[in-house]
Amino acid sequence: MSSIKKRKPIRMCLSCRQRAVKKTLVRLQQNENEIVSYQGIGRSFYICHECINNEKKIKGLTKRFKQDKERFIKFLKELVKNG
Numbered sequence: 001m002s003s004i005k006k007r008k009p010i011r012m013c014l015s016c017r018q019r020a021v022k023k024t025l026v027r028l029q030q031n032e033n034e035i036v037s038y039q040g041i042g043r044s045f046y047i048c049h050e051c052i053n054n055e056k057k058i059k060g061l062t063k064r065f066k067q068d069k070e071r072f073i074k075f076l077k078e079l080v081k082n083g
């Protein structure tokens with residue numbers, strides 16, 4: 001019985017492509033042109049905390065999603081702060 005392990009859901013970070021336990025990742029989605037927290041519907045993706053704290057990676061994401069850099073960085077930092 002004890003050999004049956006509960007598998008934790010694993011997801012991949014969009015930025016570094018590392019796989020990690022879902023709850024350690026931030027789930028986001030694109031809402032029109034803006035990247036926001038996942039709203040429960042639609043396509044979503046994950047970003048790991050390491051990437052959020054990596055300026056180079058954030059810069060890449062900002063370009064990739066054509067985000068306003070200042071808003072996007074502030075938004076991500078808030079997400080990490082709130083866990």
Ligand SMILES: [Zn+2]
Nearest residue numbers: 013016048051
């Ligand atoms: Zn990552």
